[in-house]
Amino acid sequence: MYRTHNCGELNILDINKKVILSGWVHNIRILKKYIFIDLRDYYGITKLFIKKKYYLFKINNEYLIRIKGIVKKKNKNNIEVHVYKINIINKSKILPFNINSNGIPKVSKKLRLKYRYLDIRRKVIKDNLIKRSNIINKIRQYFLKKKFIELETPLLVNNTIEGARNFIIPSRNFKGKFYSLPQSPQIFKQLLMIGGIDKYFQIAKCFRDEDLRKDRQTEFLQLDIEISFINKIKNIIKLIEKFIKYIFKKFYNQRIIRFKKIKYNKAIKKYNTDKPNLINKIYNINIKIKKIKKKYNILSFILPNFLNIKNFKINKIIKIINIIFKKKYKKILIINNKNKYNNNFKKKKILNIIKKKFFSEYDILIIIIYNNNLKINKNKIFDKINKLLYNEAIYKKNILIPIWIINFPLFKYNIKNKKYYSYHHPFTCPIINNNKLSYKNYSKSYDLVINGIEIASGSIRINNYKLQKKIFNLLKIKKENINKNFKFFLNALKYGVPPHGGIGIGIDRLILLLLNKKDIKNLIPFPKNYYNKDIMLNSPSKINNNYLFKLGIKIIKKNKIYK
């Protein structure tokens, strides 16, 4: 028997029990008469107290041992196990990096990926994986409770995309032909709606052959959702807002009070991006408000609307801004829409303009009006103020400001090859006024961006054969390509297709935000590196020619562009 208890469960109530424990030697301290071991397993750490006479074999860190002992009181709240027998189950080499301290091992990320199975032994990575498992389960239960049906769709599908971003798979039975791994279950979930399924979801593996980013892996999980008998953006938005609020409240009690929503065009004008990070926003109001006289520069720092600033903290902010500006500032104002805080600014006119412009969106502003001659590095000031607010816990940790970007253009133009592409995908329902459909139309689409990260993307779909065909025509997809890839789908649109729409939510990014982490690789059991390489497996790798021959293909080009 390996254990009567695990290393996480013994406590004061177990005193004088005889126990068997198995686990890894997390720490060992050898004194003259005694040996102290922290024994670790999946569940926790138990302290062992061993008299020299029972320590018969040399034991190092990460040795897997089994001990017999008796639970004893260590102090008021803690126990230790007095060991009278030790077996070594399995020895261990010295690890390539330390896993028994709390910090990140001081080795390259590459080395940690190579020994991923050891990195997983670290508490922080293990805890991430446990949280990941919990979050995904909660997501699943949420939608099952709402009577969604979870169905899995195929991973060996057809390649429908022209650009080389799909992974393809040679077929043995049909040599010269290929499967493809899906970038999303888009077509299948629409077919499920056509098949009369009302509310579908799936936590789907998706694939995109791109160089990685910190917030995306080449194989990633997508919470894929589709609903029938809806034709309005708000139907999905409402559902997802509820879900996002639920999941952020459930995990680490993060509140999201208010979702913003803005049309794509306005977002571009206002933020110069369709992925605005509203939490890190600094405005040079000087540029924005023309009526303000030139002798002032005004720098405005916006706080998220759900925070309460208490007066004593405001004084601290003012003090520190003084330091930042070396007292050369002109005036600091901290105001809210009830004029509650230090609002002794005399230029009422300017104040009113500022209020009018921003209070529709934000409740609290810090406005710094400074001398025009003063040369300042605005970003530096922002960073300092940000840090200050963060340290003062005026920012709650993990503030989230979600914003919906809606009504994207239906098409985007590629200047290089002078072609039009779908902004989202060709199944997105256009917004049609006066019966006109051209490259200038907008679409019933919506992306959810939280703190500058695109979390979700979706649209109402086309459920009309003729409209779908028009879109393909506008995209100038060759007739043979339509026949090859979309003919069956166009045909499916002839059989009483319900109005429907849906969304795909990036699970890995959602978890990234939920756990307030920066690198998605720490949240995935076995991640790949930035170049889609699995450092541990050394994958991808060579395949012998005989194998390739049986699949009817041959290598014509080799490279090693990445290490």
Added chain:
Amino acid sequence: MYRTHNCGELNILDINKKVILSGWVHNIRILKKYIFIDLRDYYGITKLFIKKKYYLFKINNEYLIRIKGIVKKKNKNNIEVHVYKINIINKSKILPFNINSNGIPKVSKKLRLKYRYLDIRRKVIKDNLIKRSNIINKIRQYFLKKKFIELETPLLVNNTIEGARNFIIPSRNFKGKFYSLPQSPQIFKQLLMIGGIDKYFQIAKCFRDEDLRKDRQTEFLQLDIEISFINKIKNIIKLIEKFIKYIFKKFYNQRIIRFKKIKYNKAIKKYNTDKPNLINKIYNINIKIKKIKKKYNILSFILPNFLNIKNFKINKIIKIINIIFKKKYKKILIINNKNKYNNNFKKKKILNIIKKKFFSEYDILIIIIYNNNLKINKNKIFDKINKLLYNEAIYKKNILIPIWIINFPLFKYNIKNKKYYSYHHPFTCPIINNNKLSYKNYSKSYDLVINGIEIASGSIRINNYKLQKKIFNLLKIKKENINKNFKFFLNALKYGVPPHGGIGIGIDRLILLLLNKKDIKNLIPFPKNYYNKDIMLNSPSKINNNYLFKLGIKIIKKNKIYK
């Protein structure tokens, strides 16, 4: 608004409510003054009653319509909606097959696969998918409750197998190299154990490039399980028996009273297969028991041990066996181990031999002793008796007789190429006596077979570097292959690896048994055909040469061996 209610929820309590419904025209009957429509959606069917004056457009089956109406009593328990407004949301072509009757459409299976999205509208397929979703969710909840952690493992992995049964994927970043789709998460789940994860499970997509069978698709789901700190077969068997009992009780109340267990060698001797179907077993005892005199042929039909046969049914069996044998039989005996039934056979000696031989395993036998001169088709007789028992409900529907086959050989020999292969896989822990390891060893392995279908397969794994290396050597895997594919894994075995073991359970087959179905294709949202072809998508398909060029490969052989 598309609906105030769905088509499954209105009842007597809703009478006189104004409602809006949307759905498909399941059936339409046009009389002189009235029109009757069965309106169908995901949730059910509602009957519509329409006066001619409201029927303004021609409506056919599968048109998607929206109606406004008032709920009225139809008879004591049922309602119908009296319609005063109809909108056609979307028209429908005439379907390629009928979906509004209960039977299987009288068209080819191929046509149904081509129009899978329409086949899904059929109640039986839709219900299968709902049940599938429920079952998979219950499986998940079962293991989560038992504190297993669910983790997903990569699908873009290394190809480690020599035979061409893995799908491979050319890498764009590393031209000339390939990923592979996993046949199972075997290595990863072992690495998770090495990483200190205690109890893992996953409902994993797995891939095998083989021609399909009725009970397997080329991409399939596996309930993948691995546990640390165990080294005995019984640890896993106990867990899985509990689970199987739970899931069969939960779904359709199917009882499994007793699991059998037999060593591989004995199974081969006794059943001549390692996948015995104990429910359909007929013995020619004449062959088996040498002591019985030649003048009798004895055919024995064995009933599963958990059935109760009542006397009146036994008489019926005897009567029907009389008919089958045209009264030429010698003697029918129906006996149980308490000699409760018609046990008037005089040859006590023979009877005792038979009992001794079979009552260790079965409680009830039907033994037919017939004249040696009588030529009979044993299989035909078996079929007839089987049908009889089934019709008489002596078989409960969906009887399940599970049997564990344990201690498989560690290796199997391929006569053709004179090579040894692992019977399961090279990570299976051998049973070692007297420190001897050779091609003759057995292993700590177990398959679960239910009614002749292999449902699960697993083993205790090797957790010792030297032993693992010995196995690779016995398999005569080339050093370069070990270095390429298994070096990292051998290395991982040096870091205090816990004893561990696990199992993989075929989800699709489990569902097949749970729902008492024959063809797995009816239980999967979008199945492929026997040749791994997706008839609907027409996948696999051609890829243009430019695309292939960018991936560094070229087609050298084309074929169309299958339609």
